[in-house]
Amino acid sequence: MAQHGTADPFQPGASTTTHQPAAPVRQETRPNVLIWMVDDVGFGQFSSFGGLVDTPNIDRVARSGLRYTNYHTAPICSASRAAMLTGRNPHTVHIGGHATAAREGFLAHDARIPAGAGTIAANLNAAGYATFALGKWDHLPNEEASPAGPFTRWAQGQGFEQFYGFMAADADQWNPVLYRGTTPVMKPKGADYHVSADLADQAIAMIDQRSAPGEQGRTRPFFMYWATGAAHAPHHAPKEWIERYKGKFDQGWDAARAAVLKSQIAAGLVPKGTKLAPRPEGMPAWDSLAPDERKLFARQMEAFAASLAYADAQFGRILDRLQERGELDNTMVVITSDNGASAEGAPGGLYNEAEVTSAKPPSTAENLAFYDDWGGPRTYPHYAVGWAVAGNTPYRYFKQTTHEGGTRVPLVVSWPKGIAARGAIRQDFAYVSDVAPTILDATGTPLAKVVNNVPQTPMEGQSIAATFNAAGDPRGGRAQYVELYGNKKLMWQGWSLVTSHRLRTWDWQTAKTFNEPWELYDVVNDPGETRDLASSEPERVARMAAEFDRQVQPRNVFPLFNLADTGAESVMRGRAEFARRGGQWRYAGPVGSISSGLAPPVIARSFSMTVAIDNLTPGATGAIFAQGGQMGGIGFYLNQGRPQFILNDLRGNSVSVTAPAPLAQGKADLHLEVARSTPGADGKAEFDVTIRDGERILAHQAVRFALSPYFGLSEVFGIGGDAGSPVLRGYEAGAPFPGRISDVQFDFK
Missing domain, CATH: 3.40.720.10 (Alkaline Phosphatase, subunit A)
Incomplete structure (x- = not known):
């Protein structure tokens, strides 16, 4: 139950009380x-x-x-x-x-x-x-x-x-x-x-x-x-x-x-x-x-x-x-x-x-x-x-x-039958x-x-x-x-002991040591934390710092690390997964809603893709593969039957490479090759794109474009559909491909 009164604010073990449930309530009430x-x-x-x-x-x-x-x-x-x-x-x-x-x-x-x-x-x-x-x-x-x-x-x-x-x-x-x-x-x-x-x-x-x-x-x-x-x-x-x-x-x-x-x-x-x-x-x-x-x-x-x-x-x-x-x-x-x-x-x-x-x-x-x-x-x-x-x-x-x-x-908590206060x-x-x-x-x-x-x-x-x-x-x-990426805090009976470690929260690459001094605030009388009392209350700082250490040690909080450290590890995991696969991703058929961390690296590398299409409806529109959406995305579609490779930047600008004629009814053995250069000073890379049906070249074009390496937290990868914001404007998000897709393979360089 809640604690009240004026107990010693530095009573050891004050944080260890655990839940003791009230007497059972009757089922019908x-x-x-x-x-x-x-x-x-x-x-x-x-x-x-x-x-x-x-x-x-x-x-x-x-x-x-x-x-x-x-x-x-x-x-x-x-x-x-x-x-x-x-x-x-x-x-x-x-x-x-x-x-x-x-x-x-x-x-x-x-x-x-x-x-x-x-x-x-x-x-x-x-x-x-x-x-x-x-x-x-x-x-x-x-x-x-x-x-x-x-x-x-x-x-x-x-x-x-x-x-x-x-x-x-x-x-x-x-x-x-x-x-x-x-x-x-x-x-x-x-x-x-x-x-x-x-x-x-x-x-x-x-x-x-x-x-x-x-x-x-x-x-x-x-x-x-x-x-x-x-x-x-x-x-x-x-x-x-x-x-x-x-x-x-x-x-x-x-x-x-x-x-x-x-x-x-x-x-x-x-x-x-x-x-x-x-x-x-x-x-x-x-x-x-x-x-x-x-x-x-x-x-x-x-x-x-x-x-x-x-x-x-x-x-x-x-x-x-x-x-x-x-x-x-x-x-x-x-x-x-x-x-x-x-x-x-x-x-x-x-x-x-x-x-x-x-x-x-x-x-x-x-x-x-x-x-x-x-x-x-x-x-x-x-x-x-x-x-x-x-x-x-x-x-x-x-x-x-x-x-x-x-x-x-x-x-805010309300329960009219159980809480009398209004x-x-x-x-x-x-x-x-x-x-x-x-x-x-x-x-x-x-x-x-x-x-x-x-x-x-x-x-x-x-x-x-x-x-x-x-x-x-x-x-x-x-x-x-409380601890988050090196920012630390102990709250104790109206006092807050806190550090200012990473404050530019929009900067994911901030990295510092963890030796920032403790700040002390009386947040009952100074909720806005305008007066740091650490220098005038050294004993309180020491005891609260010791309590912070006591609480975090059994909870594996140490060693502390920066958010930037996790980004480097994500890159390493991606490289390890690439090596494990030998640069190949294979899918038997349509899949959807795959998070970017599990998707093939179509955003970052040159690649070739092959896909078998059957039962194709003439003039149909559908996603063969897509990642991201209208404001940051990459995709390969049929657009009114014509194979189309699309790139969208974070501002909604778009370029595409499109075959001049639609595929014929029935089957297709599509090949997409995307060779990209290193981005220049303007952030743009050259994408050399070739689209083939079997050995027949349907389209070949080089475009310069600034493709972001990050499309957003919610964007996903899919084959045979495009969930979320669609890469192709006007496409119905999540609509299934109007045919049968099989034998999908990505090969990366």
């Missing part, structure tokens, strides 16, 4: 549980937390329950989601950072959640709950995130009966790569498709269709984990929603921070006298910006706000359906974010989030070229650093850092691993001793169910460490 895991949303972005984004449905839940202002999470998505669902610390469950940066041989970072760390879903499902997961699922190793499995760490291997969503850190909201269970599926048809609405449709259907097996007329309680892509980049929203925010952010991020802070103080969310954190590197004063910069940056925030507000409206549809069914009062609703607002859009923002890897970020003029389309299907945008800082008001820094802006996020604020310390034991307490579910025939380890989180009935002291609670 057990609450439903609905978690909305929002993505990359900071403390000051919900309107119920003083934010300037209208979130009336989140506010509706807040009015009926509790707002927690001292809730912390891991500073990156994979780690926080794994911790929330298992009730254990991120490093304990082997996801100390992001799963895409997993490291072999590092137990805290190999992304293989142990079987002994069963999830909330596994526990509740064993206790009779229907369990559903929708949306983002990205906390598993890269090599397991493909239709080939293994599926142990997919949602349905982690206690969920049903899953509908995407297996990546983000999604093209217009053209997501979707799975139902473990099977790739096409998105529903419709010109106005958006994944947030789709996820709400699916959630409502799952709620309506559940029933207790063999028990007519009885409905099982449910546990639903609803994890939208919003408001992670790309910030996609319907145009009419973006227009609703036209002009709302013209005052800029400095004025926005001041307005949000004023509202937060008035609402009692932060104490009177709270000062804003200082501007970080990369965030200019709004008044110093040129008119074009202000115009661009305001538009960036309009798209973000619309993305979050639109998702809130879809969440409201789920609440409305529960209300119609008479179930909302006995549903425990939990709304939170996986980490603070993201600064990965760099100082100027990005019309395409994949540009974060470019040696030279897009200029204001280059970004402004996409102004009218910002937030629509022709962009994959991310906002500038200044909006991330404003989104985390009043806290310092942002996602990926261990300062308050990276780890302190909103938490619209109350709780200042009790809570951590992301506390969510699971709290839900087990609320549902009266004992922690299972065995899950899938594997004995279970104790949950490290602590239930905060006691706070449902009584407010505690922000100086109460246990000590809790």
